[in-house]
Amino acid sequence: xxxxxxxxxxxxxxxxxxxxxxxxxxxxxxxxxxxxxxxxxxxxxxxxxxxxxxxxxxxxxxxxxxxxxxxxxxxxxxxxxxxxxxxxxxxx
Numbered sequence: 001x002x003x004x005x006x007x008x009x010x011x012x013x014x015x016x017x018x019x020x021x022x023x024x025x026x027x028x029x030x031x032x033x034x035x036x037x038x039x040x041x042x043x044x045x046x047x048x049x050x051x052x053x054x055x056x057x058x059x060x061x062x063x064x065x066x067x068x069x070x071x072x073x074x075x076x077x078x079x080x081x082x083x084x085x086x087x088x089x090x091x092x
Contacts, residue, residue, distance in 0.1 A: 002037075002085040004029075005047070009040035009063070026065045034067040039082065047079070054079045 006026065013021045020028075026038050039047065045058030055078050056062055062073040064082070073079055 001047075001049075001083075003082055004036060004038040006038050006040040006065075009042050011042075011063075023065075023070070030065060030067045036067070037082070038065040039063070039073070039079075040065060045075070049083075052080060052083060054083055 006022065009022055011021075011023065013019075022040065026040065029038065030036050040063040041047070042058075042060045042062065045056060045060050045062055048055050048057050056073050056075060059075055061075055064071045064073055064079075
């Protein structure tokens with residue numbers, strides 16, 4: 001896959017957690033790796049690839065993080081543009 005996958009993604013901070021949120025960590029990663037892309041998958045979701053077709057499975061939405069942006073990926077949405085290996089297709 002021409003992007004990173006962040007499984008078991010939890011948005012925000014859990015009660016009592018005093019560290020960084022996943023969003024903050026991914027933002028820091030992308031500052032150091034600006035051409036990078038990260039798909040954050042919540043528990044119970046997966047990506048299914050069949051050739052040039054890529055689809056988000058599950059009942060929850062996921063997120064695409066790129067340098068300076070965060071974009072939602074709707075449950076059941078096709079995400080074929082993420083398979084562009086040179087990173088030019090950031091929008092879904």
